[in-house]
Amino acid sequence: MENRTEISDLGEFGLIDHLTKNFETYNVSTIETVGDDAAVMDHFGKQTVMTTDLLIEGIHFDLMYTPLKHLGYKSVIVNLSDVYAMNAQPTQITVSLGITNRFSVEALSEFYEGVYAACEKYKVDLVGGDTSASKKGFIISVTAIGEVAPDQYIKRSTAKKGDLICVSGDLGGAFLGLTLLEREKKIYMENPKVQPDLEGEDYIVGRILKPEARKDIIEFFEKQQLHPTAMMDVSDGVSSEVLHLCKKAGLGCKVYEDKLPINEATRQAAFKFGLDPTVCALNGGEDYELIFTIRQEDHDKIVLNEEISVIGYMTDLEEGCKFLTKGGNTFDITAQGWKAF
Amino acid sequence: MENRTEISDLGEFGLIDHLTKNFETYNVSTIETVGDDAAVMDHFGKQTVMTTDLLIEGIHFDLMYTPLKHLGYKSVIVNLSDVYAMNAQPTQITVSLGITNRFSVEALSEFYEGVYAACEKYKVDLVGGDTSASKKGFIISVTAIGEVAPDQYIKRSTAKKGDLICVSGDLGGAFLGLTLLEREKKIYMENPKVQPDLEGEDYIVGRILKPEARKDIIEFFEKQQLHPTAMMDVSDGVSSEVLHLCKKAGLGCKVYEDKLPINEATRQAAFKFGLDPTVCALNGGEDYELIFTIRQEDHDKIVLNEEISVIGYMTDLEEGCKFLTKGGNTFDITAQGWKAF
Numbered sequence: 001m002e003n004r005t006e007i008s009d010l011g012e013f014g015l016i017d018h019l020t021k022n023f024e025t026y027n028v029s030t031i032e033t034v035g036d037d038a039a040v041m042d043h044f045g046k047q048t049v050m051t052t053d054l055l056i057e058g059i060h061f062d063l064m065y066t067p068l069k070h071l072g073y074k075s076v077i078v079n080l081s082d083v084y085a086m087n088a089q090p091t092q093i094t095v096s097l098g099i100t101n102r103f104s105v106e107a108l109s110e111f112y113e114g115v116y117a118a119c120e121k122y123k124v125d126l127v128g129g130d131t132s133a134s135k136k137g138f139i140i141s142v143t144a145i146g147e148v149a150p151d152q153y154i155k156r157s158t159a160k161k162g163d164l165i166c167v168s169g170d171l172g173g174a175f176l177g178l179t180l181l182e183r184e185k186k187i188y189m190e191n192p193k194v195q196p197d198l199e200g201e202d203y204i205v206g207r208i209l210k211p212e213a214r215k216d217i218i219e220f221f222e223k224q225q226l227h228p229t230a231m232m233d234v235s236d237g238v239s240s241e242v243l244h245l246c247k248k249a250g251l252g253c254k255v256y257e258d259k260l261p262i263n264e265a266t267r268q269a270a271f272k273f274g275l276d277p278t279v280c281a282l283n284g285g286e287d288y289e290l291i292f293t294i295r296q297e298d299h300d301k302i303v304l305n306e307e308i309s310v311i312g313y314m315t316d317l318e319e320g321c322k323f324l325t326k327g328g329n330t331f332d333i334t335a336q337g338w339k340a341f
Numbered sequence: 342m343e344n345r346t347e348i349s350d351l352g353e354f355g356l357i358d359h360l361t362k363n364f365e366t367y368n369v370s371t372i373e374t375v376g377d378d379a380a381v382m383d384h385f386g387k388q389t390v391m392t393t394d395l396l397i398e399g400i401h402f403d404l405m406y407t408p409l410k411h412l413g414y415k416s417v418i419v420n421l422s423d424v425y426a427m428n429a430q431p432t433q434i435t436v437s438l439g440i441t442n443r444f445s446v447e448a449l450s451e452f453y454e455g456v457y458a459a460c461e462k463y464k465v466d467l468v469g470g471d472t473s474a475s476k477k478g479f480i481i482s483v484t485a486i487g488e489v490a491p492d493q494y495i496k497r498s499t500a501k502k503g504d505l506i507c508v509s510g511d512l513g514g515a516f517l518g519l520t521l522l523e524r525e526k527k528i529y530m531e532n533p534k535v536q537p538d539l540e541g542e543d544y545i546v547g548r549i550l551k552p553e554a555r556k557d558i559i560e561f562f563e564k565q566q567l568h569p570t571a572m573m574d575v576s577d578g579v580s581s582e583v584l585h586l587c588k589k590a591g592l593g594c595k596v597y598e599d600k601l602p603i604n605e606a607t608r609q610a611a612f613k614f615g616l617d618p619t620v621c622a623l624n625g626g627e628d629y630e631l632i633f634t635i636r637q638e639d640h641d642k643i644v645l646n647e648e649i650s651v652i653g654y655m656t657d658l659e660e661g662c663k664f665l666t667k668g669g670n671t672f673d674i675t676a677q678g679w680k681a682f
Contacts, residue, residue, distance in 0.1 A: 005446035048389070050468060052484055054437040058476045096395040096482055105346035127391060135399045141437055141482035143393055 047153060050145045051082035057137035065181045065196075068107055070209045071140070072114025078235070079144035080122050080213040081288045085233040087218060088148035090122060096130040098139030122215060152227070154292070157248035159230035163293035165245070165253060165312045166228075166302060168217045170261040171238055172277060175284025176269040177201070177208030183273075203265035211288040217307065224301045231292035237285040238311075240335035243321055245293065245314075252319040255312035255333065257326050282323075282333075388494060391486045392423035398478035405529075406522040406537075409448055411550045412481070413455025419576070420485035421463055421554040422629045426574040428559060429489035431463060437471040439480030463556060493568070495633070498589035500571035504634035506586070506594060506653045507569075507643065509558045511602040512579055513618060516625025517610040518542070518549030524614075544606035552629040558648065565642045572633035578626040579652075581676040584662055586634065586655075593660040596653035596674065598667050623664075623674075 055061060055075055063071075076093060083090040095115055099108065119126055124144070159165075184196040198205055214233075221228065230249065234241050238260070246253050260281045270277040293314060294302065302308045315322075321333040396402060396416055404412075417434060424431040436456055440449065460467055465485070500506075525537040539546055555574075562569065571590065575582050579601070587594050601622045611618040634655060635643065643649045656663075662674040 006442075009446075045386070048486075050433065050435060050484075050486065052435040052437050052469060052471055052482070054439055054471045054473050054480065054482055056439050056473060056475055056480065059439075059474050092391065094391060094393040094484060096393050098395055098397050098400075098480070101347075105350075128393060130393055130395045132395050132397060133400050134397055136477045139395065139397065139439070139480055141393070141395055143391075143435060143484040145389075145391065145486070 045150065047088075047148050047150055048145055049083055049086045049088045049148060049153060050143065051079055051086075052141065052143040053078050053082070055140040055142075057139070062181075062185070063138065064185055066209060068110040069114035069117070072111040072116075073118045074114070074209070074211060075140045075142050076115055076118035076122075076124070076144075077211050077213050077288060079142045080118070080124065080215075081211075081233040081235070081290075083144050083146035084213055084215060084218045085154075085231055085290060086146070086148060087152055087154040087221065087228070087231060088146040089215075089218070090124045090144050090146040092125045092127045093119070093142055093144045094128040094130075095126060096132070096141040098132050098134030098137075100134050100136065100138065103138070122213065154228055154231040155248075156230055156232045156245060159245050159249040159251060159293040159314050160295070161251055161314050161316060162296055163229050163314045164296060164299060164310045165242065165255065165291065165293055165314065166308050166310050167234065167238065167261060167289050167291045168214050168307050168309075169287070169289040170263040170266065171234070171282075171287050171289065172270070172280035172284040173204045173207035173263055173266040174211065174286035174288075175208075175237075175280050176266055176273070176275075177204035177206070178286070179273055179275075180204060180269065181208065201265070201269065203263060204269050207266075208286060211286065213288060214290045217290050220305060220307075226294065226298055226301045228292035228294050231290060234287045234289040234291050235285060237283040237335070238287075238291060239282045239323075239333050240285075241291045242312075243333055243335050245291070246317075246321050249314065250317055252315040252317050252321050253312055253333075254315055254319075254322050254324060256324050259309060259311040261309040261311075278325075386491065388429075388489050388491055389486055390424055390427045390429040390489060390494060391484065392420055392427075393482065393484040394419050394423070396481040396483075398480070403522075403526070404479065405526055407550060409451040410455035410458070413452040413457075414459045415455070415550070415552055416481045416483050417456055417459035417463075417465070417485075418552050418554050418629060420483045421459070421465065421556070422552075422574045422576070422631075424485050424487035425554055425556060425559045426495075426572055426631060427487070427489060428493055428495040428562065428569070428572060429487040430556075430559070431465045431485050431487040433466045433468045434460070434483055434485045435469040435471075436467060437473070437482040439473050439475030439478075441475050441477065441479065444479070463554065495569055495572040496589075497571055497573045497586060500586055500590040500592060500634040500655050501636070502592055502655050502657060503637055504570050504655045505637060505640060505651045506583065506596065506632065506634055506655065507649050507651050508575065508579065508602060508630050508632045509555045509648055509650075510628065510630040511604040511607065512575070512623075512628050512630065513611070513621035513625040514545045514548035514604055514607040515552065515627035515629075516549075516578075516621050517607055517614070517616070518545035518547070519627070520614055520616070521545060521610065522549065542606070542610065544604060545610050548607075549627060552627065554629060555631045558631050561646060561648075567635065567639055567642045569633035569635050572631060575628045575630040575632050576626060578624040578676070579628075579632060580623045580674050581626075582632045583653075584674060584676050586632070587658075587662050590655065591658055593656040593658050593662050594653055594674075595656055595660075595663050595665060597665050600650060600652040602650040602652075619666075 080090045187194050230245055232241055257278050262277050262281050267277045270280050323331045323333045421431045528535050571586055598619050603618050603622050608618045611621050664672045664674045
């Protein structure tokens with residue numbers, strides 16, 4: 001190997017593109033593969049989606065402030081969120097763990113309590129997994145599969161010019177919850193006698209430690225007979241996801257600052273930390289909301305749902321990806337999201 | 342948490358039983374869950390199986406003597422083996438990786454070359470995955486799904502008294518390949534100028550570094566219209582798997598030393614290391630052969646297949662699990678397999 005390309009030169013999506021570009025498929029049942037929230041397979045009338053996530057201690061979570069039960073719950077949720085982002089209903093999951101010998105059975109049981117709580121709430125079945133030793137750190141790998149009626153799954157790439165860009169729920173809370181927990185950890189490390197001060201911060205702490213997946217939004221679509229033109233979940237941050245929707249569709253967009261849904265608790269927390277709530281909402285990540293595009297004529301179908309906000313619309317590629325501030329300024333949207341390498 | 346139970350007190354199967362004992366399922370499509378090689382789901386006429394394995398550097402592989410291409414290949418194979426062990430045909434896989442920054446894109450490409458080679462050989466499709474940073478060590482999580490005609494999947498638990506116990510291929514080779522590689526590593530660590538001496542050991546080294554999954558055996562069953570009464574793959578070692586088949590069925594067994602299939606290269610390597618080939622065959626693990634039971638009246642269907650050996654038969658529970666040596670002695674079979682904790 002004479003050449004050495006750093007992974008950071010490519011980024012996650014570049015890396016995946018690079019590694020999968022020449023791959024062909026063999027099964028007629030394989031409909032969609034790498035590059036979306038989940039794969040799609042044709043299974044005799046209905047279609048199956050499949051998605052997987054790897055969570056690694058020290059990268060994706062810190063056991064110092066993450067209760068194991070919450071971690072088990074969240075490990076399931078992040079996968080279900082990907083299934084919903086395909087407009088599918090999750091049905092089964094597998095959970096594989098790599099565990100060090102510092103874990104007791106009781107600790108693992110707590111983790112599984114969280115897994116089961118998520119399974120119960122979202123009516124999915126834990127159907128398997130693999131338990132292994134790990135030399136260092138707790139490793140969690142979850143795979144979820146789900147069902148969708150034929151060709152009703154929604155890709156990231158199919159937005160059209162003029163479509164409205166919508167998000168569910170509100171943004172930035174998870175990032176501020178994480179910021180708070182990191183601050184309290186730092187204080188504790190410096191002085192273990194100081195008790196963490198999380199009072200009044202239930203909302204943002206809940207957003208990072210116990211996120212939910214937007215099953216309700218998918219059910220709302222079905223009830224309203226609304227078929228978004230494109231969809232993905234918000235895991236890296238809305239900026240990053242918007243750019244992804246635009247790039248995949250070969251379009252530009254306009255997103256409006258005053259349309260970004262930000263919870264009052266998130267806004268207050270941002271001010272307390274001296275952060276701009278808008279920046280937190282755009283780049284925060286881990287909100288596990290849905291971002292989707294709809295035809296303009298479908299606007300009436302969503303207008304009464306308080307859990308859905310229209311934040312902008314898709315434009316021609318030439319117009320670029322623009323963010324319009326409350327003050328009337330226009331900026332290029334840049335992704336501050338996934339920077340794990 | 343006042344109680345602390347060490348994971349080693351339970352073992353892998355005990356741990357899984359403990360963690361999953363009170364879990365109920367929600368989807369009518371969920372047929373079989375935790376406790377077999379793969380889960381089974383009913384998908385509109387055919388059934389889907391799903392299995393997952395986690396491979397962790399320093400626990401499951403050593404990059405010092407494992408070429409990345411072989412590791413990619415093997416990561417897929419160990420999962421396909423679980424799908425075949427259900428009497429199913431694998432169709433899709435996902436591959437998730439946790440990688441440290443010592444990995445270059447070229448190194449990862451080598452890994453994926455192996456993944457693709459396995460996909461091509463076994464005609465399965467890579468449909469997704471997740472790539473993440475890892476703080477320490479290379480982490481690989483593969484999930485495979487496959488198809489099986491309704492109710493043609495084969496469980497571990499359904500052997501009957503009198504059934505013949507069969508294994509595919511030969512046993513112990515992977516363990517001796519690993520022993521050889523570990524010896525050469527030790528020599529190299531002590532004196533880096535000494536080149537590894539693997540001459541003439543292609544067979545055993547191939548068994549550990551580039552195992553195959555027994556697609557041919559599943560196809561043979563179909564051709565012969567043979568339906569084994571129970572089946573699993575040999576990953577931990579035949580002793581461990583035989584005990585598992587017996588325990589799940591509530592039966593005993595007799596296994597004959599002179600019936601154990603051992604390749605001549607494996608036998609020679611064992612002698613060279615001063616090891617008993619029989620012990621290597623019984624307890625070695627990682628052979629990825631299939632062990633299955635058939636009705637006695639089906640014996641004629643397998644007798645001409647040189648890749649299948651009858652090694653014993655199932656007995657009443659009261660007779661215990663017995664190993665009969667060439668010298669005429671009888672021992673209780675004990676599991677020396679999975680001891681990762």
